[in-house]
Amino acid sequence: MKAETSPASSLKTLGRTGFGQKIAVVLSIAKTTVEEAIRRRVLLVILLIGILFLVVAPGLNVLTARTQAAILSSFLLGILQLTGALIAIVLTVYLIPNEIERRTIYTILCKPVQRWQFLIGKYLGAVFALGMMMALMTVVMLLIFWLQSTQGLDFPPSRMMETVQVCAMYFVQMSLLAAVAMFFSTFVTPLVNFFLSGGVYLVGTLFNPYFDSISRAEGASAFAKAGATVVGTVIPNFANFNVQNTVINPGAEIANPTWYYVQITLYGLFYISILLVAAILIFDRREL
Amino acid sequence: MVTKKVAALVAAMGVLFVGQAALQYNTFPTWQKNYSPSSVGDIPSGLSQDQLLFALTGFRELVGGILWVRANSFFESGNYDAVVPIIRLVTWLDPRQIDVYSTGMWHVAYNFTDQEHRADRRYVPSALALGREGTLNNANTYELFFETGWLWYHRIEDDFENAIKWFEEANEREDILPARANILAQAFLRAGQPDKAIALFERQLEALEAEVEKDPTFGNRNLRDTVENNLDTNLVRMASRGWFASQRGESLQGYDTYPPFDVGFSARVTVVAPMVIRVQGTYGVQPLGTRIRFVLKDADMPNSVPGGMKWDSLDSFRLDPPTGITYVQDQLFIRNRRFDKTLDLSRDPTMYSFTADEYDVEFFYSPNVAPAHIQDKFGYNGEGFTDSNFLNTEVRPGQRVIYNKMTLTRDQIRRTGEWRDRVPVIQTPNFVAPSQGRPEDDVIRVPNLRADNQ
Numbered sequence: 001m002k003a004e005t006s007p008a009s010s011l012k013t014l015g016r017t018g019f020g021q022k023i024a025v026v027l028s029i030a031k032t033t034v035e036e037a038i039r040r041r042v043l044l045v046i047l048l049i050g051i052l053f054l055v056v057a058p059g060l061n062v063l064t065a066r067t068q069a070a071i072l073s074s075f076l077l078g079i080l081q082l083t084g085a086l087i088a089i090v091l092t093v094y095l096i097p098n099e100i101e102r103r104t105i106y107t108i109l110c111k112p113v114q115r116w117q118f119l120i121g122k123y124l125g126a127v128f129a130l131g132m133m134m135a136l137m138t139v140v141m142l143l144i145f146w147l148q149s150t151q152g153l154d155f156p157p158s159r160m161m162e163t164v165q166v167c168a169m170y171f172v173q174m175s176l177l178a179a180v181a182m183f184f185s186t187f188v189t190p191l192v193n194f195f196l197s198g199g200v201y202l203v204g205t206l207f208n209p210y211f212d213s214i215s216r217a218e219g220a221s222a223f224a225k226a227g228a229t230v231v232g233t234v235i236p237n238f239a240n241f242n243v244q245n246t247v248i249n250p251g252a253e254i255a256n257p258t259w260y261y262v263q264i265t266l267y268g269l270f271y272i273s274i275l276l277v278a279a280i281l282i283f284d285r286r287e288l
Numbered sequence: 289m290v291t292k293k294v295a296a297l298v299a300a301m302g303v304l305f306v307g308q309a310a311l312q313y314n315t316f317p318t319w320q321k322n323y324s325p326s327s328v329g330d331i332p333s334g335l336s337q338d339q340l341l342f343a344l345t346g347f348r349e350l351v352g353g354i355l356w357v358r359a360n361s362f363f364e365s366g367n368y369d370a371v372v373p374i375i376r377l378v379t380w381l382d383p384r385q386i387d388v389y390s391t392g393m394w395h396v397a398y399n400f401t402d403q404e405h406r407a408d409r410r411y412v413p414s415a416l417a418l419g420r421e422g423t424l425n426n427a428n429t430y431e432l433f434f435e436t437g438w439l440w441y442h443r444i445e446d447d448f449e450n451a452i453k454w455f456e457e458a459n460e461r462e463d464i465l466p467a468r469a470n471i472l473a474q475a476f477l478r479a480g481q482p483d484k485a486i487a488l489f490e491r492q493l494e495a496l497e498a499e500v501e502k503d504p505t506f507g508n509r510n511l512r513d514t515v516e517n518n519l520d521t522n523l524v525r526m527a528s529r530g531w532f533a534s535q536r537g538e539s540l541q542g543y544d545t546y547p548p549f550d551v552g553f554s555a556r557v558t559v560v561a562p563m564v565i566r567v568q569g570t571y572g573v574q575p576l577g578t579r580i581r582f583v584l585k586d587a588d589m590p591n592s593v594p595g596g597m598k599w600d601s602l603d604s605f606r607l608d609p610p611t612g613i614t615y616v617q618d619q620l621f622i623r624n625r626r627f628d629k630t631l632d633l634s635r636d637p638t639m640y641s642f643t644a645d646e647y648d649v650e651f652f653y654s655p656n657v658a659p660a661h662i663q664d665k666f667g668y669n670g671e672g673f674t675d676s677n678f679l680n681t682e683v684r685p686g687q688r689v690i691y692n693k694m695t696l697t698r699d700q701i702r703r704t705g706e707w708r709d710r711v712p713v714i715q716t717p718n719f720v721a722p723s724q725g726r727p728e729d730d731v732i733r734v735p736n737l738r739a740d741n742q
Contacts, residue, residue: 070384071353233309240315249384263315270308277301281294 025113026121033125034132037091046090047133050083054140058148069154070248073163076141077244081170084134085201088174091129092181093193095122096283116280123182123276127175134174138167162247169261172268173241177201179275180236186283204238207231236271240264355381356388368399372607379421389422390435397443400609402636409617410609410639413591413602415439421605423457430461434468441475444599445657448479466496466511473518478656480669480687482526483535489519525660529667544664545672553580553678553690555651556715562703563634563642569651570720571622577659578622580690581652582629585615586644587695594683594691595652614640614647633701645698649714651678653690677718692716 037043057075096119099105108118142160149155181197188196214220214228241264246254254260359374375392378385397415400408419436426432437454440447455472458464469492476485496512526532530543540546555569567582583595590613591598597615620627633640655666655673666673670688680691699705700712 070382074382229313233312237312237315240312260315263311267308267311267315270304270311274301274304274308277297277304281297281301 022114022117025117026124029108029113029118029121030125030128033095033122034128037126037129038132040091043087043091043129043133046083046086047136050079050137051140053079053083054137054144058144072148072153073145073155073159074244074248076144077163077166077170077247080134080137080141080167081173081244083137084130084170084174085177085198087133088126088130088178089181089194089197089201092123092126092178093185093190093197095126095182096185097190115283119182119186119280119283120276123179126178126182130174130178131171134167134171138164141167159247165257165261166244166247169241169243169264172265173238176236176238176241176268176272176275179272179279183275183279183282186279186286200236201238204236205242207235207237207239236275237267240267353382353385356385363395368395371395375418376605376607379418379425383422383425386422386426386429386431389418389426389432393419393422393435393439397439402633402639404632406616406618406631408609408639409597410613410615412439412443412599413597414606414609415443416600417602418605420600428461430458430464430468433458433461434464434471437475438471440599441471441478444596446596446654447599448475448656450600451475452479466492467514470515470518477522477668480656482522482531482668486519486522486526489515489522493519525664529664529672531668534671540671545667548672548674549665551653551673551675551690552718553651553653553675553692554716554719555692555694556713556719557649557694557696559696559700559703559707559712560630561634563640563701564630564632565701566628566630567620568626568628568719569620569716570626571653572625573622573662574625575662576623577662578653579619579657580622580627581650582618582620582631583616583648583650583652584633584696585648585650586613587646587648588644589613589615589648592648594693595650595689611638612641612643614642614644616640620651642698642701647696647698647701649694649696651690651692652683654684654687655689656687677716 054076057072057079096105099108099122105118109115142163145153145155145160145163177197177200180200181193184193184196211228211232214224243254243260246257355374355378359371359378362368362370362374372392372395375388375395378388379392382388393415396411396418398407400411402408416436416439419432419439422432423436433454437451437458440451440454444450452472452475455475459469459472473485473488473492476482476488492515493512496508496515500508500512528544530540530545533540533543550572552570552572555567558566558568560566565584569580571578571580581595585592585597589597591601596617616631616633618629618631620629633642655663655670656668658666669686673688675690678690678692680689681687683689683691694714694716696712696714699707703712
């Protein structure tokens, strides 16, 4: 049974040919990665702590008299985002280094499996696992909102739907973060990768408002503004996905939410593709 | 072969890169529109809320809540200075914290006082700037429009047009409470526009009558009765003060505001000790309730206006007042037609630094802020009062006010230089020493039922 779920044995679908065969290989690796992720204790501990924080969050209502819904939704979404980011990084930084360290990568790559298939499979597996964990937290969060609304919290069902949309955007955000970590994992150690990916997330989250300030600063030179525009269009911009304002402050609305969500999802997919292609280019040349 | 594959991948990367850049370039204005703090107007952009580290994990509102709880403990322990930066931080973290804005405005405008509980009014422009910022961030509710208007109405007690402007904004919001909507009428009265107050009362009465029809609970009936009473009282007052007659262009003879009463203002300012000032004077109004505004300020103070300052001069909230500026404002209560008050300004050097060379000493009285029983004689805009020496119709266009300005030097106030052993005294030419008094027939007689019976 165990042998069937190992990367090597999962390649029984290799009898197929062409593109379908290649995709089948990728999916097999992804499936194995998901199963590995679910068994990893450190991820489960992070998930458990995240859920624990979600459950105790309603106790924070004492912090303010008239904005319980805002404080609670802010905290719950913050926990979900933080836990999601931690899981995305911790899950991804070890994926390739672990395979190399345990030498299991040799048994996989000696089969007719190309390196790009291995890398894409690993990434997709990480994203599936991440999605499952974030979905679980989202369900817990919605349950808390529902329980609180039965006790008088002003949180109508329409905001529940908006919360799901926000969580979906967080998922795209964390998938992008996982892609960043995957890219770095092809050439740096896990510890360095942890801080490097965290740093990119930090900069990518803070850049939009920073760029906004520069573009509005009266004293900023044209060169600085042009530089900010260039950098702003080059670095992965995580702030785009922080759409929680609509849930936390019902007065805030996105002018055209559908188009905005489609646009930033496309943006996320484009950037993930760039990072994966770059990772493939590096991984292909790496001495194992 | 390998080179071809690499070239294809690099080309794909290039295409994707251009694609994502185009998307990001297109997305940013939308992001800016929806999430940037500047989306709500010209709020100071020195430090964007999202630039704070807390935003990274989305705990902005939570941290704001925790900080506000901490601010409360500072307030309870009397550490008022520590509260101001927290107000700033919380409103940056969570611009939807209406209570923090309103409490912060009140705190900044009212709670900073000297040893004699005299307010540091250099903070008032900051409080107004905070209120303005709050209204921009919370334009969907009446509360901060009302609170900002209330600062003009109650704290500043001058330039009631500004109070009206903010109260009207508040009244346009759907969530305005009926009892608070009434305050706009009071502001109209203070601004000398009773006709607009009456029009508002009438609209409110009509709406409340309809409300009582639907829901005749005590609260609704009480509100309706209050508005009706206000309407009746003010119509009587307008009639007795000759408002309708003056609107018809008729003489005010026979009305309570005729003939204008000469209040006989005079003043003397004595520097009894270094930075201790005694202010004495006369004001011939017998009934209690009259307060004359006393102002001592740098002669070259920026944004100075007669009897005050330009209160809305600040574009953004500041944590500290302009420390190099001395601005003293106090109320002189009239008792037995005289005022006599000693102001010890020596114990608060941070409020009263006295670094300028010269100081304006101003006395200001506007009938607009007089209590109703005195306005019954003086009229809405001072048409029933006069002063043979200090009546001024220029410093507040449209109003008849008392205004007098004298000058003190820094050496006089600090009792240094040639004034070390001499007592500086400045006074109006008509100042009458207390022992001399004034003839009894100068006393204002306010018409009311009780007086008529006597």
